[in-house]
Amino acid sequence: EVQLVESGGGLVQPGGSLKLSCAASGFTFSSYGMSWVRQTPDKRLELVATINSNGGSTYYPDSVKGRFTISRDNAKNTLYLQMSSLKSEDTAMYYCARDHSYWGQGTLVTVSA
């Protein structure tokens, strides 16, 4: 059974940083591209980062480019999202997803003073 478990969310001040983790199990992690998708309080869904299976290729939309960094450790079956220069509009539930088929339960990030 595919399992994705996110952690690392919390309350952070504007301009601060946070690193999210996603522990994967139930499949061969190193064979799949992975993504982070966020859902804002108005329920809008947005892909914020994608990485290919070996970590050699990444993609970010303009809304987070230069502030967010996706990475992975295939030896530890873990996906990461380093977020910096956080803004109030980054407040959202952050989901880890295997391609776009399987999603974790999410971790909540709140950016507020």
Added chain:
Amino acid sequence: ETTVTQSPASLSMAIGEKVTIRCITSTDIDDDMNWYQQKPGEPPKLLISEGNTLRPGVPSRFSSSGYGTDFVFTIENMLSEDVADYYCLQSDNLPLTFGGGTKLEIK
């Protein structure tokens, strides 16, 4: 970037009725459209993937159609357990983009 326009934003249907949700894309995406169901407190669940393919274990009352820029998601004979938010996602090109969602309620 492909924009996905989903309609309606909300829908109130009686048990047993047919539900129809539409997504229109700003570019031709072949049949690379996906449909999700999200219940409160849960992550989105993939119901239908590219090529109008029903995922394993998903009831056959759910279906979709469409190719190019115009896509339709259908629930035949709505059940109370179908109350949820529904989203479409185009997976043809990066960035993958979602529709704005449809809130389905019981009339």
